[in-house]
Amino acid sequence: MSLNKRYEFVILFDVENGNPNGDPDAGNMPRIDPETGHGIVTDVCIKRKIRNYIEVVEGEKQGFDIYVKNGAVLNEQHRKAYEAFDLKPENKKLPKDEKVAKELTGYMCKNFYDIRAFGAVMSNEVNCGQVRGPIQLNFGRSIDPIFSQDLTITRCAVTNIKDLEKGQTMGRKQVVPYGLYRMEGYVSAHLAEKVTGFSEEDLNILWNALINMFEYDHSASRGKMATRKLFVFEHETSLGNAPSYKLFDLIKIERKDKSKPARNFGDYEINIDDNNLPSGVKLIEKL
Amino acid sequence: MGFTLRVWGDYACFTRPEMKIERVSYDVITPSSARAIFEAIHWKPAIKWVIDEINVIKPIKFQTILRNEVNNIISEKAIKNSIKNPNDSFYIDTNKNRQQRNSMILRDVEYVIKAHFEMTKYAGESDDEKKHYNIFLRRARNGECFNQPYLGCREFSCNFELLEDEDFLPLNETKDLGWMLYDIDFVKESDSYKKVEKYNPIFFRAEMVEGKICIPKDLQKGVNK
Numbered sequence: 274m275s276l277n278k279r280y281e282f283v284i285l286f287d288v289e290n291g292n293p294n295g296d297p298d299a300g301n302m303p304r305i306d307p308e309t310g311h312g313i314v315t316d317v318c319i320k321r322k323i324r325n326y327i328e329v330v331e332g333e334k335q336g337f338d339i340y341v342k343n344g345a346v347l348n349e350q351h352r353k354a355y356e357a358f359d360l361k362p363e364n365k366k367l368p369k370d371e372k373v374a375k376e377l378t379g380y381m382c383k384n385f386y387d388i389r390a391f392g393a394v395m396s397n398e399v400n401c402g403q404v405r406g407p408i409q410l411n412f413g414r415s416i417d418p419i420f421s422q423d424l425t426i427t428r429c430a431v432t433n434i435k436d437l438e439k440g441q442t443m444g445r446k447q448v449v450p451y452g453l454y455r456m457e458g459y460v461s462a463h464l465a466e467k468v469t470g471f472s473e474e475d476l477n478i479l480w481n482a483l484i485n486m487f488e489y490d491h492s493a494s495r496g497k498m499a500t501r502k503l504f505v506f507e508h509e510t511s512l513g514n515a516p517s518y519k520l521f522d523l524i525k526i527e528r529k530d531k532s533k534p535a536r537n538f539g540d541y542e543i544n545i546d547d548n549n550l551p552s553g554v555k556l557i558e559k560l
Numbered sequence: 561m562g563f564t565l566r567v568w569g570d571y572a573c574f575t576r577p578e579m580k581i582e583r584v585s586y587d588v589i590t591p592s593s594a595r596a597i598f599e600a601i602h603w604k605p606a607i608k609w610v611i612d613e614i615n616v617i618k619p620i621k622f623q624t625i626l627r628n629e630v631n632n633i634i635s636e637k638a639i640k641n642s643i644k645n646p647n648d649s650f651y652i653d654t655n656k657n658r659q660q661r662n663s664m665i666l667r668d669v670e671y672v673i674k675a676h677f678e679m680t681k682y683a684g685e686s687d688d689e690k691k692h693y694n695i696f697l698r699r700a701r702n703g704e705c706f707n708q709p710y711l712g713c714r715e716f717s718c719n720f721e722l723l724e725d726e727d728f729l730p731l732n733e734t735k736d737l738g739w740m741l742y743d744i745d746f747v748k749e750s751d752s753y754k755k756v757e758k759y760n761p762i763f764f765r766a767e768m769v770e771g772k773i774c775i776p777k778d779l780q781k782g783v784n785k
């Protein structure tokens with residue numbers, strides 16, 4: 274069934290001794306807002322994790338393929354796809370026929386979860402080769418300014434034989450001792466219904482993905498990351514019953530003891546002002 | 561019939577077309593981007609939004625961000641091939657098609673935008689100005705929208721509020737913003753509003769006078785008739 278309600282969500286995730294999202298501009302140090310020192314996690318970083326989760330957990334199901342993948346599996350099909358992908362100038366034109374174009378986008382939406390959720394640019398013309406998905410994510414920001422540390426590590430083996438006499442090589446690791454991040458997102462029922470066919474089942478999978486995405490993303494650089502809270506605002510109607518910023522403002526997160534730096538989730542207090550919840554909006558605490 | 565909308569957000573990127581590989585934002589919102597905000601709240605083929613005035617409220621500040629992006633788009637041929645041979649799955653390999661692109665984006669923006677709508681030739685019998693006026697009024701007052709509007713790119717979502725009587729204070733700054741995109745002129749092929757034959761970008765000389773940018777009347781009339 275297609276979605277018929279608008280949703281907004283607030284997701285809280287934290288990191289312990291890890292790097293949630295490296296900045297390629299700053300030698301892979303954690304992203305920081307230069308003005309305030311708050312940590313940033315980009316929307317695309319989280320979208321990547323959602324895609325990876327879907328691929329691992331739902332990937333076997335028909336219609337849950339992922340279009341933008343990490344290329345871990347290299348097989349024959351993949352190579353073929355590459356040949357098909359070779360964009361030559363004469364292919365750059367959109368099919369003039371509206372019906373054909375619609376068929377193509379419909380096929381893509383039906384088969385790929387990420388296209389259904391986030392949309393995709395399927396041609397370089399603006400007309401109908403481009404779908405906007407219902408899910409929209411903002412940048413995630415840390416509640417407090419983050420402190421990031423550059424740790425030097427050593428490796429007792431060397432890569433090149435000529436370095437053998439050095440004995441060991443040095444490397445670097447960038448970590449945030451602790452950071453609690455807040456990210457906000459939107460689900461447009463209209464784009465779900467009219468454009469990509471994102472369904473209620475898809476939405477439930479999205480909530481699961483948001484809750485569990487870090488469980489499938491452990492690595493040496495991430496440290497301990499986890500989704501801590503997922504608040505969902507459900508409107509009664511597809512257009513919504515209240516402005517989103519008013520809903521987001523109902524959830525306040527503060528550090529309990531301002532004199533000490535935060536080192537775990539327990540150092541924060543979450544206040545939900547649900548007395549002021551506008552009528553027609555339901556707050557669901559998914560996690 | 562016109563409306564005044566206050567829009568604001570943490571980030572914005574109104575990409576300059578001449579610098580769009582490594583995106584560089586214009587100093588302020590473009591009329592075309594402002595139009596899209598109104599359209600995200602309410603739009604039908606029967607109406608056309610026209611931006612009259614953009615008021616800049618907060619100082620213009622930039623920030624850069626470098627992100628990993630993909631350098632490919634789906635080709636029609638690949639989709640057709642996959643329809644024909646269902647076993648040939650395909651996808652973009654993010655490790656191989658990676659491209660690091662820098663964006664110079666705006667920080668902490670707020671605008672007060674005045675706009676009005678006009679009826680188009682696609683209006684049906686049941687379409688009249690009053691109806692669309694009231695739909696927009698209701699939606700903007702209640703925060704209803706078709707999709708969450710955004711400031712140039714979808715990751716930079718924007719908050720909106722209808723200004724009915726409240727006053728606002730524009731930025732006290734006068735600046736020549738140079739040539740700026742007004743909108744894309746969608747030249748229609750036939751009577752259908754969907755079939756677009758040509759996309760002509762139209763530029764104008766934007767000047768911010770004490771925080772206010774007025775849109776020339778001849779542009780409003782001439783583009784997207």
